[in-house]
Amino acid sequence: MPDLLKKTSPEPLQVYSDTDVTEIVENASLFLDQAVQYQELMMMYDCAIKEVRTKLEVLNSEFSVRYQRNPIEFISSRIKKPVSIVRKMRQRGLPLTFSSLEQNLNDVAGIRVICSFIDDIYAVADMLIRQDDVTLLEKKDYIKSPKENGYRSLHLIVEIPVFFSDHKRDMKVEVQIRTIAMDFWASLEHQLKYKKSIEDEEEIIKELRECADTIAATDARMLSIRNRIHTSPNREAAKEDDPIIRYEKIQIPFGH
Ligand code: GTP
Numbered sequence: 001m002p003d004l005l006k007k008t009s010p011e012p013l014q015v016y017s018d019t020d021v022t023e024i025v026e027n028a029s030l031f032l033d034q035a036v037q038y039q040e041l042m043m044m045y046d047c048a049i050k051e052v053r054t055k056l057e058v059l060n061s062e063f064s065v066r067y068q069r070n071p072i073e074f075i076s077s078r079i080k081k082p083v084s085i086v087r088k089m090r091q092r093g094l095p096l097t098f099s100s101l102e103q104n105l106n107d108v109a110g111i112r113v114i115c116s117f118i119d120d121i122y123a124v125a126d127m128l129i130r131q132d133d134v135t136l137l138e139k140k141d142y143i144k145s146p147k148e149n150g151y152r153s154l155h156l157i158v159e160i161p162v163f164f165s166d167h168k169r170d171m172k173v174e175v176q177i178r179t180i181a182m183d184f185w186a187s188l189e190h191q192l193k194y195k196k197s198i199e200d201e202e203e204i205i206k207e208l209r210e211c212a213d214t215i216a217a218t219d220a221r222m223l224s225i226r227n228r229i230h231t232s233p234n235r236e237a238a239k240e241d242d243p244i245i246r247y248e249k250i251q252i253p254f255g256h
């Protein structure tokens, strides 16, 4: 008889007592209940990200029509991974509950805004904070006061109301705003954290700090060059008086 058709001896059936079954069912409902609660909370954070992202996109569109340039180059966002949430709560000695998570972690919903110029960082932050449904909970200016390693960025923790079918919930979002160059630096520096042992670590840290300073100086020079370009008298001033030529420059960001 071919092997496939041979009957294998059946596994012995596991016998559960009534108490076992009750316990299994209770555990399963507890597990599923927690899983659903977690999913719901993360959905709310995701909605908060959408709200703040839209606000930023609106500001960018308005700015591009008004001033013919985009202060924001691009926006990225993420929801903190479950394992990172648990690690952070453990490190801080927080109870692993949903209410403690919501109360104590400010960066479950995170948005990163990348600008071309340093003044755009502050313009975007101010325009966002000024909106009357946005509450600023915390502001850390690592551009004015860079971290010891050279890290530069503007960090905001904001709270915004999100409207669901039957209730409104205030949700926290961490917004990191930095230039393209600062972002380039932070991505490379971040990789240091994932390496257990690195040869010449001291040397790398020193070089990174030097690069951060060079980047800061270059960011400042780029801003100064942009300002000089924009304040210098226009060679084509006569043509600029022609409304058609003037308005031709406006790019309306319809469609994506
Ligand atoms: P965290 O526990 O890291 O969230 O610190 P915190 O609550 O004091 O907040 P902080 O505003 O200092 O940092 C928040 C986030 O900014 C971090 O999770 C990183 O994404 C980023 N960040 C802060 N410092 C550095 C740094 O030195 N290098 C890099 N690459 N990123 C940093």
Ligand code: MG
Pocket (backbone or CB within 6 Å): 107
């Ligand atoms: Mg954080």
